[in-house]
Amino acid sequence: xxxxxxxxxxxxxxxxxxxxxxxxxxxxxxxxxxxxxxxxxxxxxxxxxxxxxxxxxxxxxxxxxxxxxxxxxxxxxxxxxxxxxxxxxxxxxxxxxxxxxxxxxxxxxxxxxxxxx
Amino acid sequence: xxxxxxxxxxxxxxxxxxxxxxxxxxxxxxxxxxxxxxxxxxxxxxxxxxxxxxxxxxxxxxxxxxxxxxxxxxxxxxxxxxxxxxxxxxxxxxxxxxxxxxxxxxxxxxxxxxx
Numbered sequence: 001x002x003x004x005x006x007x008x009x010x011x012x013x014x015x016x017x018x019x020x021x022x023x024x025x026x027x028x029x030x031x032x033x034x035x036x037x038x039x040x041x042x043x044x045x046x047x048x049x050x051x052x053x054x055x056x057x058x059x060x061x062x063x064x065x066x067x068x069x070x071x072x073x074x075x076x077x078x079x080x081x082x083x084x085x086x087x088x089x090x091x092x093x094x095x096x097x098x099x100x101x102x103x104x105x106x107x108x109x110x111x112x113x114x115x116x117x
Numbered sequence: 118x119x120x121x122x123x124x125x126x127x128x129x130x131x132x133x134x135x136x137x138x139x140x141x142x143x144x145x146x147x148x149x150x151x152x153x154x155x156x157x158x159x160x161x162x163x164x165x166x167x168x169x170x171x172x173x174x175x176x177x178x179x180x181x182x183x184x185x186x187x188x189x190x191x192x193x194x195x196x197x198x199x200x201x202x203x204x205x206x207x208x209x210x211x212x213x214x215x216x217x218x219x220x221x222x223x224x225x226x227x228x229x230x231x232x
Contacts, residue, residue, distance in 0.1 A: 004160075031218065042121070042204065042222035043161075050217055058219065090160050096218055105151055106220060108160035 002026050006091050006109035013081040013116045021076040021112050023091030031094050032074040033106070034058075034066065036087040043090060049074055081116045088113050119144040123205050123223035130230050133194050138226045140205030141187040148218060149208040150188050152181050154201045155225070161204055164190075195230045202227045 007022045025032065030051050035043035045058030049068040063085060065077040074093075078085060094106040121142045130136055142150070149168050153161035165174045167183040174181050178199065180191040190203055206220040 033219070035222075040224065042224040043206075043220075044222075045219050048217070048219060056217065092220075105153075105163035105166050107163070108153075110160045111158075 004091055004093055004107050004109035006089075006112050008112060009110065010113050011115070013078075013114065015081060015083065015116060017081050018077070018079050019081070019114075021078070021089055021091075021114075023074045023076065023109060024072050025074075025091075025093040025107070026072065027093065027095070027107065028071060029093035029095045029107070030071070031096050032068065033092045034064070034074070034076045035090045035092065036060065037090060037111075038087050046076065046089075078114075083116050086114060086116045119207070119209055119221050121205055121207055121221050121223035123203075123226050125226060126224070127227045128229070130192075130195055130228070132196055132230055132232050135191070135193045135195070137192070138190040138203055138205075138228070139187060140190070140223055142205075142207050142221075143186075144207050144209045144221065146210045147207055148210060150183055151206045151208065151220060152179075152188070152190055153204040153206065155204055156201050164203075192228070195228075197230050197232050200228055200230045 004025045033048045034046040037043045044060045047066040049055045052071050055066050068074050089112045091109045092106045124139045152164040155161045165181040170185045172183050178193050182189045202225045204225045206222045
């Protein structure tokens with residue numbers, strides 16, 4: 001079981017460039033999330049998905065887009081990168097039944113550290 | 118507005134010196150409170166989920182408790198390997214009358230345990 005896999009681990013972008021952060025889970029989880037974490041801060045929700053074909057905005061969606069064509073994959077697209085998007089990005093997944101997750105809670109990937117210069 | 122506040126921001130303990138971390142929350146429609154451990158450069162690692170006031174869970178030197186307004190993470194006789202950032206998060210229904218759930222995180226408590 002690989003859990004939640006994120007690629008790449010590190011990336012430097014120039015202002016105005018675009019890129020896709022990849023996230024794959026092999027646990028057949030229905031819910032998937034993208035968070036960003038700025039230094040000394042908690043995680044802020046960017047986008048989430050409750051199942052294949054269904055996505056919605058979180059607290060800080062501006063400048064990002066997502067898609068969920070399969071249960072396993074939930075890529076995050078950055079269009080026209082800006083310095084404010086410098087952050088560490090975490091993908092997470094869980095299986096919720098009636099609002100309750102299994103005993104393992106939400107599973108997080110190891111993160112993508114993005115710098116926009 | 119849904120909010121999670123953790124205190125203290127940072128805590129330094131000597132090995133063996135027990136203490137508690139606090140997580141207070143204001144959220145409509147609480148659907149669970151989560152504790153995570155995060156090591157530098159890594160993703161959060163799940164510790165506990167609590168769903169009801171009065172519920173307690175234990176794992177090794179850690180014990181989490183929940184009331185209607187706050188949760189505590191008690192660390193008994195900590196060791197240097199317990200040094201990490203501890204994150205508290207509440208699960209709330211993102212949209213009323215919907216099955217969309219999200220985790221709202223506090224900013225964490227950085228714990229350092231010295232030998």
